[in-house]
Amino acid sequence: MQSLKGANLFVTFLLELGVIAAVAVWGFTLEASLLVRVVAGLATPALFVIMWALFGAGSSPRFPLRGTWRLALELIWFGGGALAWSTATTPLVGLIFFALWAINALLRLRLQGSLLLDDDSQAPGPV
Template sequence: MSGLKGANLVAMFLLELGVVAAAAVWGFTMPGSVLVRVVTGLMAPTLFILMWAMFGAGQNRRFPLTGRWRLALEVIWFGGGALAWASATNLLVGVIFFVLWAVNAVLRVRLQGNLIPGG
């Protein structure tokens, strides 16, 4: 069972990278001038990273969230990534991304008892 838990943690890390990539792709492909796209393409992932570092990043988060608050954070964060993918590419990509996160979250709860990676 620990192999499945490890694989699920790797999947979560890849999903986290997917959120950051989605924010960047969304920013760089939005309509507007080149300056607006560059600023948005750099700032959107930066804001997502700051949010995750403060509230969600494993054992090193500044403001630990548990229970419903952790679930709310993940829905907002990964949901934001899904919306960014849907907006930058197409709806199906966003839906698939969100479903992958949901499966990952359910597995984390089943395998380790909570949403916090390694918790």
């Protein structure tokens, strides 16, 4: 069970990288001037990284969210990545990306009892 949990956390990390890549690709492939594409391709991933660092990063976000708020964050974060993949490539790529996140989230809920990446509040304390 621990190896499945570890593998699922690794997939979560890959999905997080996928979101950053998606919004960068989206920005650089906009039908706009070169300046707008470069700014969007660099600024959008930076904004997504800041959002994730503040509210969702691993076990130590600045402002940790739980329950419905955590779900809302992940829907915005991974849904935004899926939408970016859909816009920059094809809708099927975005749909597959979102489905992978949904499976990953369900596995985190099942294996950890939470969407948090390292939810130590569930773990027993020292004896």
